[in-house]
């Protein structure tokens with residue numbers, strides 16, 4: 001296996017008021033993998049993904065024996081250099097697409113700024129609009145000229161996903177990326193993400209409650225429980241085959257888990 005993009009050992013996380021959220025968490029992400037994080041609600045999936053890049057905000061406290069994300073420790077990602085790299089090396093498609101856009105700025109200005117300031121590049125708007133059309137965004141030119149608050153949640157989610165597909169990142173975090181999409185668009189988007197990973201050395205963190213999607217998408221899976229990683233294993237032949245009792249229970253109870 002290649003060098004990990006992310007490597008964390010014996011990490012503990014505490015909220016600003018001192019509640020312990022992670023317990024001796026260990027986790028790795030490798031390039032060219034789609035790594036699913038699954039676990040019951042509150043098990044620590046989102047805090048893990050967001051912490052990697054110092055996104056949890058002020059007052060959260062960590063201790064760990066090892067923390068390496070793209071060769072940098074946590075203080076780097078929480079500081080100005082990390083700020084610079086977020087959005088360029090790493091891109092996040094949040095669970096709530098409203099978090100990604102300012103409601104009262106035009107979508108086109110936000111997307112142009114995203115390329116200019118974030119990725120330090122430019123994109124031909126025609127290429128973006130073609131992709132939006134492929135993703136099932138109706139009247140893409142009209143949406144391009146709209147304010148963000150004039151778009152539906154599903155449209156904003158599609159636009160976030162299009163930015164994930166158009167950039168050249170090292171790590172992509174997809175937090176329940178297809179919940180607002182219809183079945184066809186979901187299928188299209190998942191296939192496009194898989195193709196992107198196959199064609200690059202990108203590592204994808206894929207957070208989902210839907211084991212059906214995880215099986216079809218992910219090459220590796222980590223099962224989390226109460227702030228710990230219970231087990232990590234490769235997914236072969238689109239089958240999730242845990243070895244721990246908890247993992248087996250979770251897999252068996254999948255219809256209750258969705």
Ligand SMILES: Nc1ncnc2c1ncn2[C@@H]1O[C@H](COP(=O)(O)OP(=O)(O)OP(=O)(O)O)[C@@H](O)[C@H]1O
Pocket residue numbers: 015021039040041042043044045046047048
């Ligand atoms: N801003 C916050 N302040 C205090 N506690 C928080 C905060 N965000 C998350 N937590 C707590 O941290 C724990 C892990 O939350 P996290 O969001 O990582 O879970 P999750 O597995 O992503 O859950 P879900 O599947 O519901 O999104 C939970 O107990 C949650 O209540």
